[in-house]
Amino acid sequence: MDKTKTPFSKDTKLAELLTEDRRLLQLLPRFGIGLGFGDRSVDYVCQMNHVNTELFLMICYIYSNSDFRPGKEELRHINMSDLLSYLKASHRYYLDERFPHIEAHLQNIIEACGQKYGPMLSHFYKEYKQEVMRHIQYYEEEVVFPYIEALFNGQPTGSYKIDEFEHNHTNIQDVLDDMMNILLKYLPGDILPKERIEISLDIMELSDDLNRHSLIEERILIPYVELLENTQS
Amino acid sequence: MKNRVIICSTSEMVSIGLAEIIDSMAQFDVVLRLDSPEHLSEKTLATDANLLIIDPTLLGYQNKDFLLNLGKEYPHLVVVALVTSYVDHLHLMPYSAVIEMNDSRQKIINKLNELGTDNTSKRNDDVELSKREIDVLVAVAKGMMNKEIADLMNISIHTVISHRKNITRKTGIKSVSGLTVYALLNNLIDEGELI
Numbered sequence: 001m002d003k004t005k006t007p008f009s010k011d012t013k014l015a016e017l018l019t020e021d022r023r024l025l026q027l028l029p030r031f032g033i034g035l036g037f038g039d040r041s042v043d044y045v046c047q048m049n050h051v052n053t054e055l056f057l058m059i060c061y062i063y064s065n066s067d068f069r070p071g072k073e074e075l076r077h078i079n080m081s082d083l084l085s086y087l088k089a090s091h092r093y094y095l096d097e098r099f100p101h102i103e104a105h106l107q108n109i110i111e112a113c114g115q116k117y118g119p120m121l122s123h124f125y126k127e128y129k130q131e132v133m134r135h136i137q138y139y140e141e142e143v144v145f146p147y148i149e150a151l152f153n154g155q156p157t158g159s160y161k162i163d164e165f166e167h168n169h170t171n172i173q174d175v176l177d178d179m180m181n182i183l184l185k186y187l188p189g190d191i192l193p194k195e196r197i198e199i200s201l202d203i204m205e206l207s208d209d210l211n212r213h214s215l216i217e218e219r220i221l222i223p224y225v226e227l228l229e230n231t232q233s
Numbered sequence: 234m235k236n237r238v239i240i241c242s243t244s245e246m247v248s249i250g251l252a253e254i255i256d257s258m259a260q261f262d263v264v265l266r267l268d269s270p271e272h273l274s275e276k277t278l279a280t281d282a283n284l285l286i287i288d289p290t291l292l293g294y295q296n297k298d299f300l301l302n303l304g305k306e307y308p309h310l311v312v313v314a315l316v317t318s319y320v321d322h323l324h325l326m327p328y329s330a331v332i333e334m335n336d337s338r339q340k341i342i343n344k345l346n347e348l349g350t351d352n353t354s355k356r357n358d359d360v361e362l363s364k365r366e367i368d369v370l371v372a373v374a375k376g377m378m379n380k381e382i383a384d385l386m387n388i389s390i391h392t393v394i395s396h397r398k399n400i401t402r403k404t405g406i407k408s409v410s411g412l413t414v415y416a417l418l419n420n421l422i423d424e425g426e427l428i
Binding site: 117120121124128171174177179181187 | 404406408411415418419
């Protein structure tokens with residue numbers, strides 16, 4: 001691992017790591033790490049919460065440095081069920097918290113748009129939400145993750161292979177960016193400007209988060225599953 | 234932004250030599266060298282060129298029509314003649330400038346600088362959609378596929394894709410559903426026209 005690119009280690013204080021990159025704060029609930037960790041080290045807090053320290057750090061690295069790629073040897077040591085529960089927790093965060101939050105704001109904007117632009121904006125969002133649900137809930141959680149779990153436990157897996165994985169997050173992000181462009185650039189300026197700025201900031205944050213999420217899938221999940229497939233075939 | 238130049242000449246010697254002179258100029262970049270005017274329009278679009286230097290003999294008798302059509306399609310495109318053999322001066326009228334075989338390096342540089350192709354004050358073009366792009370946008374918004382749009386507009390799929398790239402670059406919108414909302418907001422289509 002390139003040490004220059006990984007400014008923190010398992011002995012770094014968790015609090016220090018969070019001041020280094022405040023986006024890492026949102027990872028804590030997904031790992032089930034509670035607040036009140038005081039001045040304890042990353043390793044200590046992880047162990048206290050039964051979290052795999054290596055995996056936690058790997059994900060932190062990807063969050064704060066988009067060029068980071070774990071090596072094969074590091075991948076071998078991660079714990080698959082921890083990784084899956086992390087990914088599922090991220091999904092819950094997007095579907096149960098972020099999207100409903102954005103949707104609630106958007107609803108106000110749609111109402112303020114009136115008959116002229118309201119319905120099409122509402123249609124645009126509904127279509128988008130369906131696509132998000134399809135990918136995250138019906139595809140990843142009902143097809144991909146069960147496959148990985150079966151593979152991991154040495155059970156029969158059917159015909160699915162990980163190289164069929166749909167890299168659909170790009171599309172999910174594209175539409176999210178489009179939504180932001182529409183809100184900022186193209187809707188008439190006098191419709192709820194304050195709310196539009198606020199929701200755009202939320203969208204930027206979510207888009208960035210989704211970007212990291214797909215990096216985690218591409219650089220940890222998929223290579224790991226490939227390793228698993230190769231040892232079993 | 235630099236001027237983007239296409240050189241079109243059958244003589245590789247001439248075209249490489251000219252490219253060398255032009256590339257030495259800070260405000261100019263040769264983006265493509267061609268030996269025939271085939272698919273010139275599409276290539277202009279694909280490279281986003283704003284200056285075409287072409288040997289008029291390559292265009293034969295359709296000279297004027299060709300330039301006229303090109304001018305309609307790319308209003309910002311400046312066309313310069315590269316004269317390698319005798320050409321009647323009447324044929325050179327439609328060109329913005331004429332480069333001759335025995336022109337010195339400095340003379341060529343001066344001629345190009347005098348064209349006033351200032352790509353920095355560049356065309357609204359970078360912001361506003363062209364007529365063709367709007368046609369493509371409307372078709373995309375109505376749910377048409379690239380192949381269908383190509384057939385409808387009588388252009389190649391490649392050109393449709395180039396237009397779509399430019400639309401995305403100008404509007405910042407990538408998805409079909411986003412482009413549909415854009416088209417509706419800008420009154421380019423009615424809700425009724427959507428399937």
